[in-house]
Amino acid sequence: MSVAAGPVKLRSRLAQRLDGEIAAVASMPARAAVLQVQRAILWLRHGREVEAREELNRLQVRALVHPRIELAAWLHLAEGLTAYFSAFGGGARERVRRAHVMAKAANLAALPALCDAWLAQMAFVDRDIDRLVAHAAAVLAAPADNPAVCRVASALGMAWDLAGDQAAASSWYAWGRRAASADGDDAGLAALLYNQMQMRALRIRHAALAGEPGEAPAVLLGVDSIGHFDDAVGGSARADLTPLLRAQLLTVQGDYATAAALLEASLPEAAAAGLARTGGSLLADLAWCWANTGEVQRARALADQAAVEVLAEDAAHCDLDECAALHARLAQVYARLHEDGLAARHGDAAQAAWAQDAAQRRLWAERLSSAGLGTPPR
Secondary structure, three states: OOOOOOOOOOOOHHHHHHHHHHHHOOOOHHHHHHHHHHHHHHHHHOOOHHHHHHHHHHHHHHHHHOOOHHHHHHHHHHHHHHHHHHHOOOOHHHHHHHHHHHHHHOOOOOHHHHHHHHHHHHHHHOOOHHHHHHHHHHHHHOOOOHHHHHHHHHHHHHHHHHHOOHHHHHHHHHHHHHHHHHHOOHHHHHHHHHHHHHHHHHHHHHHHHHOOOOOOHHHHHHHHHHHHHHHHHOOOOOOOHHHHHHHHHHHHHOOHHHHHHHHHHHHHHHHHOOOHHHHHHHHHHHHHHHHHOOOHHHHHHHHHHHHHHHHHOOOOOOOHHHHHHHHHHHHHHHHHOOOHHHHHHHHHHHHHHHHHHHHHHHHHHHHHHHOOOOOOOO
């Protein structure tokens, strides 16, 4: 006879506080249910998808038996974040938007700002500067709330990183860390650490591909520290992404065999989980590794596949830097394989994409500045 697993135990002060609050309102099932959704969201953010799913299923049943707007709104947010963490999309924005509408209609404290913060994060992923600015401004106009502050600070830090202003980005990351620390939110700290490191790693990779001076890949030590921190706090959502960062930096460093092994091990799961938008450039990286380790036929086949993958990009909100990186890497692969015509074609495409990327960076800097989002509130 199997024994049912007990509740997930996490070390953070936020987890302990939620457990305590749930116990304190045991005689108030309606309030307890809302807190249990919040705890399930925390489990999601720590990568505990199975436990979170079981709890949310139970609470969805309760929501039908004992309908309450507050519970329904929180459940919409939870389901939206489930979709976001599993595939960076998949209907996530619509569920969070629905939670936002319901929370505002019912005058629920804090939830509208938290929804706006997550919508700002999703807008960054979609490279939609207009939505990002609108949602971020809404968070900052609302009463200060640590969970919303932590999330919107992450979105704005990455936005400024993409715009090329590392000083502005750092100020937002620091603001987010203070909010997460004040809330005892280890998952929030882990997300901020990962996002900041991700943007730094991408700068290194893109500078190398564009032939520009940049930081050395010694930042790999920092990528290792993300995994160590995740382990210490009980895991985080999308921990599968850290090996991909290492692989990209190892490729820049010229350690092709190690990078190829990491990519081969990590890409299948990452692609299945919704990384299609950056998957093309990662395939090109793997093709480059294979071209440098003597696997010429596999390199050519994978390069051809990556060259077709980029055709599916949504021009309106695509990752221009990733498109440029993909073409630049393919130019290298085809040159190594003595396919001079293809190398020249992708080299030209890379130059055009880098120019578009530079224009996008200027636009983002202008939009963020004009919206008063240059520095965090004091």
